[in-house]
Amino acid sequence: MPKVIDLRDPDIEVRKSMCYFCHTNCGVLAYVRDGEVVYIEGDPDHPTNAGGLCCRGNIALKHLDHPDRINKPLKRTGEKGANQWEEITWGQALDEIAERLAAIKDEYGAEAVATAGGTVRTDDWARRRFMNLFGSPNSFHNALLCWIPTFMIETAISGWSPFLSDMENSRVAVIWGANPGASTLPAMRGLTDLHEKGLKLICIDPRFTETAAHADLWLPIRPGADLALALAWINVIIDEELYDAGFVEDWCYGFKELVEHVEQFTPEWAAPLTWLDPELIRESARMYATNTPGNIQWGTSLDQQGKPSGAAIHARAILRAITGNIDCPGGDLMPGPSMEYTVDEELEANEYLPEEQRAKQLGSEAFKLCSWPGYRLISDIAREYWGKAPTAEWMCEANAPAVFRAILTEDPYPIRALLVAATNPVNSYGNSREVLEALKKVDFLVTNEYWMTSAALYSDYVLPIAGALERPVVHNNYGCAASIVTGERAVYPLHERGTDYWFWQGLGLRLGQGEELWPWANEEEAYFDIVEPLGFEVDDYNGFVREVGFYFPKPEYYRYKEEGFFTRTGRVELYSTVLEELGYPPLPQYCGPVENEVEHPELAEEYPLALSTAGGFMPFHHSEEFNIKELRYLRHDPYMEINPATAARLGIEDGDWCWVETLRGRIRQRANVTNAVHEKVVLVQRGWWYPERKEICGDDPFGVLESNANVLTATAEEHCDPISGTWANRGLLCRVYKAEEGGLS
Amino acid sequence: MTRYAMVMDTRRCVGCDSCTIACKVWNELPLDVLFCPVLRDGPHGVYPHLHMNHTPLLCMHCAETPCVHACPTGASRQDADGIVWVEEKGCITCGACIAACPYNARHRDRQRGVVIKCDFCKDRVRDGEEPFCVKTCHQRARVFGDLDDKHGAVARLVNSLRTERLFEDIGTEPQVYYIMSKGGQG
Numbered sequence: 049m050p051k052v053i054d055l056r057d058p059d060i061e062v063r064k065s066m067c068y069f070c071h072t073n074c075g076v077l078a079y080v081r082d083g084e085v086v087y088i089e090g091d092p093d094h095p096t097n098a099g100g101l102c103c104r105g106n107i108a109l110k111h112l113d114h115p116d117r118i119n120k121p122l123k124r125t126g127e128k129g130a131n132q133w134e135e136i137t138w139g140q141a142l143d144e145i146a147e148r149l150a151a152i153k154d155e156y157g158a159e160a161v162a163t164a165g166g167t168v169r170t171d172d173w174a175r176r177r178f179m180n181l182f183g184s185p186n187s188f189h190n191a192l193l194c195w196i197p198t199f200m201i202e203t204a205i206s207g208w209s210p211f212l213s214d215m216e217n218s219r220v221a222v223i224w225g226a227n228p229g230a231s232t233l234p235a236m237r238g239l240t241d242l243h244e245k246g247l248k249l250i251c252i253d254p255r256f257t258e259t260a261a262h263a264d265l266w267l268p269i270r271p272g273a274d275l276a277l278a279l280a281w282i283n284v285i286i287d288e289e290l291y292d293a294g295f296v297e298d299w300c301y302g303f304k305e306l307v308e309h310v311e312q313f314t315p316e317w318a319a320p321l322t323w324l325d326p327e328l329i330r331e332s333a334r335m336y337a338t339n340t341p342g343n344i345q346w347g348t349s350l351d352q353q354g355k356p357s358g359a360a361i362h363a364r365a366i367l368r369a370i371t372g373n374i375d376c377p378g379g380d381l382m383p384g385p386s387m388e389y390t391v392d393e394e395l396e397a398n399e400y401l402p403e404e405q406r407a408k409q410l411g412s413e414a415f416k417l418c419s420w421p422g423y424r425l426i427s428d429i430a431r432e433y434w435g436k437a438p439t440a441e442w443m444c445e446a447n448a449p450a451v452f453r454a455i456l457t458e459d460p461y462p463i464r465a466l467l468v469a470a471t472n473p474v475n476s477y478g479n480s481r482e483v484l485e486a487l488k489k490v491d492f493l494v495t496n497e498y499w500m501t502s503a504a505l506y507s508d509y510v511l512p513i514a515g516a517l518e519r520p521v522v523h524n525n526y527g528c529a530a531s532i533v534t535g536e537r538a539v540y541p542l543h544e545r546g547t548d549y550w551f552w553q554g555l556g557l558r559l560g561q562g563e564e565l566w567p568w569a570n571e572e573e574a575y576f577d578i579v580e581p582l583g584f585e586v587d588d589y590n591g592f593v594r595e596v597g598f599y600f601p602k603p604e605y606y607r608y609k610e611e612g613f614f615t616r617t618g619r620v621e622l623y624s625t626v627l628e629e630l631g632y633p634p635l636p637q638y639c640g641p642v643e644n645e646v647e648h649p650e651l652a653e654e655y656p657l658a659l660s661t662a663g664g665f666m667p668f669h670h671s672e673e674f675n676i677k678e679l680r681y682l683r684h685d686p687y688m689e690i691n692p693a694t695a696a697r698l699g700i701e702d703g704d705w706c707w708v709e710t711l712r713g714r715i716r717q718r719a720n721v722t723n724a725v726h727e728k729v730v731l732v733q734r735g736w737w738y739p740e741r742k743e744i745c746g747d748d749p750f751g752v753l754e755s756n757a758n759v760l761t762a763t764a765e766e767h768c769d770p771i772s773g774t775w776a777n778r779g780l781l782c783r784v785y786k787a788e789e790g791g792l793s
Numbered sequence: 794m795t796r797y798a799m800v801m802d803t804r805r806c807v808g809c810d811s812c813t814i815a816c817k818v819w820n821e822l823p824l825d826v827l828f829c830p831v832l833r834d835g836p837h838g839v840y841p842h843l844h845m846n847h848t849p850l851l852c853m854h855c856a857e858t859p860c861v862h863a864c865p866t867g868a869s870r871q872d873a874d875g876i877v878w879v880e881e882k883g884c885i886t887c888g889a890c891i892a893a894c895p896y897n898a899r900h901r902d903r904q905r906g907v908v909i910k911c912d913f914c915k916d917r918v919r920d921g922e923e924p925f926c927v928k929t930c931h932q933r934a935r936v937f938g939d940l941d942d943k944h945g946a947v948a949r950l951v952n953s954l955r956t957e958r959l960f961e962d963i964g965t966e967p968q969v970y971y972i973m974s975k976g977g978q979g
């Protein structure tokens with residue numbers, strides 16, 4: 049039974065912190081007594097969550113005090129992977145790491161040091177700043193899976209990604225491969241409220257999701273076939289003259305070429321590719337195009353399809369433009385970078401990275417848009433019009449699969465050190481077997497972590513990292529929006545935990561980067577530099593959080609009518625001059641899912657089912673929280689979804705352990721036999737590992753290869769999107785069979 | 794008079810389990826006990842024409858309480874405001890109330906040797922706060938309040954919408970009211 053805590057106790061201080069068990073960053077009131085957080089609750093005055101907290105938010109204190117947390121820096125004493133460590137101080141750890149990085153730089157060049165990032169719980173500008181000052185272009189995240197190709201392609205075409213939906217004034221919302229009902233609950237609340245008032249919802253998803261169950265139209269698309277659907281929607285909207293003729297005439301570039309190009313993409317053409325009824329394609333296109341103004345919601349599904357990703361994103365962006373649903377009330381707004389506070393790009397010190405080092409960025413020759421060649425073009429255009437550029441961290445990175453391959457093959461040059469923060473790459477990057485091999489092989493591996501993971505296990509140093517309650521948090525959409533939401537730390541890092549800012553600053557200073565280049569003693573000083581230009585009368589960052597908290601500029605509509613769109617033609621470039629200049633097709637060309645039955649019939653005979661690894665699900669976030677027993681009690685085993693007819697044919701019953709296999713490997717999950725998916729679709733849950741297997745044995749520490757969806761995903765160069773370099777988590781072919789009794793054979 | 798009751802708007806519930814976990818964590822329940830699980834019903838139908846509902850559960854705080862009547866020691870009690878709870882020091886863990894409850898809302902705490910159950914977070918509620926499950930719900934699918942306050946949200950919803958109660962026909966007069974969802978596109 050609960051400890052009784054009198055929250056009115058005068059010794060209790062309330063801190064306005066923010067959760068970061070996902071990107072939503074809900075407001076959390078933390079009640080602190082004598083340096084101890086005794087209670088938390090959702091902040092009722094927070095603009096995002098208005099008091100609500102999901103499963104993950106509610107376990108913050110379990111996370112803070114978890115017995116498995118690493119509390120002191122660890123230095124490897126045994127063989128790599130032997131799990132033998134010595135506890136050392138931060139000072140010793142940073143001294144020794146800096147010394148090793150300096151030696152690697154001397155011998156192999158700065159580019160031999162790479163860093164892998166994860167989802168937002170870090171100061172990524174600080175990481176980029178360190179790398180720029182160190183001289184390496186090989187910083188990367190899961191950025192390519194997470195909206196960055198969308199942002200860059202949409203920015204290339206329309207001057208800034210129109211990702212802020214003006215929901216209150218919309219008549220229809222398209223939820224394209226996203227499931228806010230199981231991922232971003234504050235967004236789901238907004239959709240539900242507006243749906244009650246008459247907003248129409250179209251949900252495109254291979255699975256009948258929590259969100260699809262609330263939609264007016266559900267399009268159960270074949271995984272990875274979104275490009276065909278987008279092209280067919282454009283075809284219907286043009287063919288039936290549902291487009292905004294005035295806007296297209298005045299403000300779109302290349303409409304005539306588009307009309308000719310999409311003539312071939314009829315709903316009848318798309319039907320066998322998408323497995324959707326042509327009439328449903330027509331009905332949904334009409335619903336979107338005739339209920340103007342409408343919006344297409346933020347989502348990352350198109351970013352995760354590999355080869356067709358870039359074209360699909362381009363086609364979706366065209367839909368917004370030809371319906372006039374852009375920069376208008378009820379449409380998708382282009383916030384631009386903030387003119388009023390310091391954006392991330394201004395803290396990254398990109399100007400310090402020499403041209404010859406930029407040219408060495410891994411993967412940037414093959415995949416140009418989200419690396420230096422494309423970023424340079426887009427940031428130059430942005431600077432000309434907005435005066436500021438998108439952040440380089442996220443938008444301009446080394447290609448992650450190319451880095452892991454460079455570790456393994458030393459081609460085109462060797463990577464000798466990998467610094468990891470906020471991710472377990474074995475769970476979160478594609479083709480896990482290859483990633484694990486790379487982590488085992490790389491000469492020098494440093495991990496910033498909360499717990500021992502399969503990546504930390506092979507590290508030379510593991511640094512104990514503070515969680516959300518132990519550090520302040522700023523939410524500014526990676527510097528892509530003009531709004532900002534802030535939270536303070538509830539307590540200073542417990543034990544000897546530190547933050548990633550300490551790590552990068554500490555390394556930078558030791559490597560001679562100069563105190564003037566790292567002028568902020570802590571996060572609060574840096575964040576005050578971010579918010580101070582807003583001009584509120586506060587003395588420091590915590591004062592800003594308490595007195596102001598957040599800042600949302602009033603939405604601006606029809607900015608283009610005065611200034612034009614911030615592209616070279618001043619219009620929305622349906623026909624993209626930026627993509628053309630980079631050597632890519634200026635209009636979206638059709639290509640099928642990475643593996644599909646139409647183009648690869650022989651493969652489909654062996655692997656007859658279409659696979660999606662899209663299954664983000666409550667209460668976990670990516671590979672996080674699997675060791676929180678209160679959450680794991682709800683979802684103790686991994687489940688994959690399979691249609692009853694298919695399961696019956698394969699002799700699989702509900703709950704059976706099954707193998708799901710692709711050309712890359714196989715994983716086992718239990719069968720959730722459900723008609724939420726098509727007969728030819730299998731949908732696996734992502735993120736799985738087994739932190740409770742503390743006895744490290746064999747080649748599969750913590751069972752990280754046993755049920756992990758990324759064992760199945762495809763990262764070979766020919767599977768990646770030529771424009772952005774993103775790899776394929778969806779639209780793959782697989783086969784399923786029952787696991788033998790006892791499981792692992 | 795005060796009569797506490799809850800309305801479940803299943804049109805809004807998405808089965809995210811936030812209430813389940815908030816209750817579990819903040820009431821420090823044993824690992825194998827949940828006071829408010831959410832049942833997923835579906836998807837039903839013939840693919841691709843489907844519907845799915847979610848039914849959040851908890852103690853129904855019945856007006857006619859089989860559990861209180863079954864208790865041989867008087868440890869199971871109901872207060873004037875309708876809240877059903879267990880006076881732990883009188884509980885001998887005989888299990889009679891567990892057997893009597895048609896809603897599976899009572900559980901053994903094996904470690905402490907008592908029966909435990911949802912008490913509508915009575916200490917919070919009487920202090921002017923909402924139960925944990927209500928406070929945490931992003932979807933505002935759970936509405937808690939005084940049914941006797943005729944201008945309150947609970948009375949407004951119960952009287953102005955068609956609601957259902959679970960096992961209404963067995964005469965327990967449960968005080969949790971469900972606004973039912975069509976659960977699909979129709």
